[in-house]
Structure formats: structure tokens, C-alpha cells
Amino acid sequence: MEIEHSVLDRYSEGADERQPDLCCPVDYDASLLKLLPQEIIDKDYGCGDPSRYVKEGDVVLDLGAGSGKICYMAAQLVGDKGQVIGIDMNDDMLALARKYQPEMAEKLGGERVKFVKGLIQDLAVDLNEVDSQLQQYPINDAESLIRHQAWQQTQSSKQPLIKDDSVDLVVSNCVLNLVEDSDKTKMIDEIFRVVKPGGRVAISDIVSDEFVPKHMKEDSSLWSGCISGALQEQEMLDAFVKAGFVAVAYDKWEADPWQLVEGIEFRSVTITATKPKNAPCLDVGHAVIYRGPYSEVYDDEGHVYPRGQRIATCARSFELMTEGVYGDDFIGITPKVLKEPTSWCAPAGTLRPASETKGGIHIASSECCSEVDCC
Ligand SMILES: C[S@@+](CC[C@H](N)C(=O)[O-])C[C@H]1O[C@@H](n2cnc3c(N)ncnc32)[C@H](O)[C@@H]1O
Incomplete structure (x- = not known):
């Protein structure tokens, strides 16, 4: 819980003012940055460029969209038949990303990007709906809690925020490491659920060369700074294979570590994978x-x-x-x-x-x- 609060607080600060500690140098495609407002470029907390994997016509889901930079880059690549959805749990980041939606829609010649509030470890839950429900029916005792949980279950199964098999490409830039370790398997299973059979993932994130010890994981500053929540390099690939993806690969693996903490190297990588078609053999x-x-x-x-x-x-x-x-x-x-x-x-x-x-x-x-x- 402390970790979640530190992640929320740190990225609210990051939405308000540029946080140089959270930046990892990335070589973006400059031609795609030209259309972007300077504030979106400045408040970049990514560690790679998953927009390189976007194809024309794709429905793209960006996990932990932050200021919306990757979404607005992807929107230029999907064309007018594609669509981009950015998901983030932080109201301040969502407000920053949405601030430029009208300007970007005009530049792109149409509304291709939307931002939704949700947790990437539970892509069925629409946190905007949760906010409204809680305003109307606050939880103040065990009975209201049970009623809320029942409402949530129905909501997730009947009106999931992101539907099964609905996305051509899931991208993410430096976010998976921020999710609690106990939720990481669920998060990757959720990614698998929403990708269309035959669809792809391109995830830029931080991995460690050795397993991160408990005392570093409990350090909320190291965690919210995209360091100690990193999966170990082999653990990361294995997690995608275990979820059912195939062709799982490190397409990019930075030779120079981004950070060295207590002798452990933390580096930026980009993982690509495919969800197999469920056709019979x-x-x-x-x-x-x-x-x-x-x-x-x-x-x-x-x-x-x-x-x-x-x-x-x-x-x-x-x-x-x-x-x-x-x-x-x-x-x-x-x-x-x-x-x-x-x-x-x-x-x-x-x-x-x-x-x-x-x-x-x-x-x-x-x-x-x-x-x-x-x-
Ligand atoms: C390091 S920043 C990366 C932002 C963006 N992808 C970029 O390239 O600039 C992490 C973002 O993920 C969001 N985030 C962290 N954990 C999340 C979670 N469990 N569910 C949804 N969003 C999350 C944060 O609010 C923040 O906006």
C-alpha cells in the first residue's frame, strides 16, 4: 500500500513539474515529436520507444500512458482507421494528457486518442465508474463494502473497460516495474486477455541483471523511481511465455545500465511478443x-x-x-x-x-x- 501511494504521489508531482530523476535518455523518432506540445515532450518518464512497433490501422493500448507522449506518437502511425487508448491510474497525469486532446485532434485531423482511468493489473475495471459509484454509495461499513464488491464484479464482467481480444498492439513505456510484485502475474495475464489472437505487444521497461533484495523493494523512493520494482531479466521473458505469448524476445537491450544500485545493474529493454491465434491444428x-x-x-x-x-x-x-x-x-x-x-x-x-x-x-x-x- 505504501508503494502504491508513493507511485501516485511521485507521478502527481511529475505531472505538475518535470522530474529529471525519472528520465532515462531515449532516442525517439524526431519526426513524430514535431506535432507534440513541448510540455508533453518535457514530462516524459519513459525508458524506450514502443511506438516504433505501431502499424497503420492498429488499435493500440498504452499501459501507464502518463503525459500521453507515446499515444500521440502512435496516433500519427495508426492513421484514420486506427485508434489509440491510453490508460493511467493517476488523475493528474490523465488531466495533463487530456489537456492537449483538442489541439492534437485538430493537428491529426480527427479524434484518434482517448485516455481512460484504470489499473494496468485489472484492465476490466473502469476507475471513472468506480469514482461515480463511490460518490453515490460511499463505503462506510461492511455491508456497503460487500455491495460495492458485488457491483464491481458485475461491472467488470458485463462492461469491462478493455474488452477481451480487442487490441492489436499493447505498448507500455516504463510502467510494468511500478506494479506490486504480487500483481505482476495478473497484469501480464490481463495483457494477454485483451490482445487479439495474432496481436502483439511491445513493452519498454527496466529489468535488473540480478534479483532485487527485499530491503531495496521496500524502499518506496527506489520503487517509484522505476528501479527496485524491476523484474530480473530472465524472469521478465519467462512471465510473458507463462502467460501464453509466443515469439517472446528482447528486441532492444541497452548495453549500458541506466542505474547501478548496490552492484545491481538496471537497464532499459524492449520486449516483443505475439499472442498465438486460437485456430485448431x-x-x-x-x-x-x-x-x-x-x-x-x-x-x-x-x-x-x-x-x-x-x-x-x-x-x-x-x-x-x-x-x-x-x-x-x-x-x-x-x-x-x-x-x-x-x-x-x-x-x-x-x-x-x-x-x-x-x-x-x-x-x-x-x-x-x-x-x-x-x-
Ligand atoms: C514512469 S511513468 C511513464 C509514463 C509514460 N509511459 C511515459 O513514457 O512518459 C509511469 C506512469 O504509469 C502510471 N502507473 C503506474 N502504475 C500504474 C498502474 N498500476 N496502473 C495504471 N497506471 C499506472 C503512473 O501514474 C505514471 O503516469
């Missing part, structure tokens, strides 16, 4: 070849790909291995004539004889010679 005769340079690799679902071998895959895995982050590492082979679909998940290492895919279509992203990646 159907075999129509696909194969993929891992290009190398490693002798073999495994994916997050336990499949093994020895270098250069034609490995049988179901249609769902084929799509995953030949698109997005895996795409450059694999050659995909679609048979000349697709087989009748059969329900089948290839056991790890199953080979597809060349005779079955001969004359088929090869998908080779890194050598693509046309817009459709087919050579």
Missing part, C-alpha cells in the same frame, strides 16, 4: 525450413527446427513461423496441391518428405521479391 501439407545460423532452434510451443530440415507443420504453425518476427528465419513451403485438412499437431521434429511439397510455393520473407513475399 490442421494439416494441409505445409513444411518450414529453418535457415540457420544455429544448429537447431525451439519455439515457445516446444517444436524443434534443426537447421536446413523440412519440418512438417500444421497450417496455424506455418502462418506463425513465416510471418512476423520468425518470418526472416524460416522458409515456408506450401504444397502444390493442399491436402484435405486433417486434425493433426506435428510431433516435434516430424519431417515432411520433399516428394510431398515438390513444386509447391516457397515463402521466403528475408529474400522477398514482391509485396506478397512469394518468390
Whole structure:
């Protein structure tokens, strides 16, 4: 509880006046900053640039949006068919971000960004609704508490703030570390819940090279300063894999630590991951070849790909291995004539004889010679 108060107080101060201690140097895309009001740029408390992963048409959710900088950058990239939602728990930060909404809507040629009040560890709860409910029905005894909890449960299931499978890309800039350790698993499960199947995450945050000792975690200044709440570097990736994400990777990993405290290095990283599609495993005769340079690799679902071998895959895995982050590492082979679909998940290492895919279509992203990646 003390930690939560310190985070609220520190970012209320940060909304009011620039806090240089909370800034970590970031190399943003200068062309996207041109449209932004100076106050938004000055009150930047990020540690990376997840806006680089935004695509046209995306519905983007920014966790812990702060002054709204990443939201307003993303809004320029999603175009008029996309949408950006910034979520933050702090009224002062929300007020700062919303202050520039009309100006930015005019510059962008439309209202593409909205800011909502919520906790990133419970994306179903609309804290604006909670505020209104508590004004009307204050909690002053056990009975009013029980009534409030029942209302909250119904509200979250019937009108969740962020719906299941509704977001193309979840971004965040230096916020996950601020959430209590006991809520971090729930927070990543919530991210998984709201991302569309096939959707992505790009999270810039701070990680530590060693586990952070208890006395540092109990230091509210170190915690609210984005230091001692950091997950250890392997723990961070494992948490995303455990939640069900695949293709989990450190896309950026700053060589120089941002802070060194009691010998522990705290550095900025950017994690990317994909939520797999929940399509059934159907075999129509696909194969993929891992290009190398490693002798073999495994994916997050336990499949093994020895270098250069034609490995049988179901249609769902084929799509995953030949698109997005895996795409450059694999050659995909679609048979000349697709087989009748059969329900089948290839056991790890199953080979597809060349005779079955001969004359088929090869998908080779890194050598693509046309817009459709087919050579
Ligand atoms: C370090 S600042 C980063 C702000 C912004 N992402 C940026 O790049 O400038 C952290 C922000 O996350 C918000 N925050 C912290 N914990 C939160 C939580 N559990 N739920 C929602 N917002 C939270 C804070 O209010 C603050 O605005």
C-alpha cells in the first residue's frame, strides 16, 4: 500500500513539474515529436520507444500512458482507421494528457486518442465508474463494502473497460516495474486477455541483471523511481511465455545500465511478443525450413527446427513461423496441391518428405521479391 501511494504521489508531482530523476535518455523518432506540445515532450518518464512497433490501422493500448507522449506518437502511425487508448491510474497525469486532446485532434485531423482511468493489473475495471459509484454509495461499513464488491464484479464482467481480444498492439513505456510484485502475474495475464489472437505487444521497461533484495523493494523512493520494482531479466521473458505469448524476445537491450544500485545493474529493454491465434491444428501439407545460423532452434510451443530440415507443420504453425518476427528465419513451403485438412499437431521434429511439397510455393520473407513475399 505504501508503494502504491508513493507511485501516485511521485507521478502527481511529475505531472505538475518535470522530474529529471525519472528520465532515462531515449532516442525517439524526431519526426513524430514535431506535432507534440513541448510540455508533453518535457514530462516524459519513459525508458524506450514502443511506438516504433505501431502499424497503420492498429488499435493500440498504452499501459501507464502518463503525459500521453507515446499515444500521440502512435496516433500519427495508426492513421484514420486506427485508434489509440491510453490508460493511467493517476488523475493528474490523465488531466495533463487530456489537456492537449483538442489541439492534437485538430493537428491529426480527427479524434484518434482517448485516455481512460484504470489499473494496468485489472484492465476490466473502469476507475471513472468506480469514482461515480463511490460518490453515490460511499463505503462506510461492511455491508456497503460487500455491495460495492458485488457491483464491481458485475461491472467488470458485463462492461469491462478493455474488452477481451480487442487490441492489436499493447505498448507500455516504463510502467510494468511500478506494479506490486504480487500483481505482476495478473497484469501480464490481463495483457494477454485483451490482445487479439495474432496481436502483439511491445513493452519498454527496466529489468535488473540480478534479483532485487527485499530491503531495496521496500524502499518506496527506489520503487517509484522505476528501479527496485524491476523484474530480473530472465524472469521478465519467462512471465510473458507463462502467460501464453509466443515469439517472446528482447528486441532492444541497452548495453549500458541506466542505474547501478548496490552492484545491481538496471537497464532499459524492449520486449516483443505475439499472442498465438486460437485456430485448431490442421494439416494441409505445409513444411518450414529453418535457415540457420544455429544448429537447431525451439519455439515457445516446444517444436524443434534443426537447421536446413523440412519440418512438417500444421497450417496455424506455418502462418506463425513465416510471418512476423520468425518470418526472416524460416522458409515456408506450401504444397502444390493442399491436402484435405486433417486434425493433426506435428510431433516435434516430424519431417515432411520433399516428394510431398515438390513444386509447391516457397515463402521466403528475408529474400522477398514482391509485396506478397512469394518468390
Ligand atoms: C514512469 S511513468 C511513464 C509514463 C509514460 N509511459 C511515459 O513514457 O512518459 C509511469 C506512469 O504509469 C502510471 N502507473 C503506474 N502504475 C500504474 C498502474 N498500476 N496502473 C495504471 N497506471 C499506472 C503512473 O501514474 C505514471 O503516469
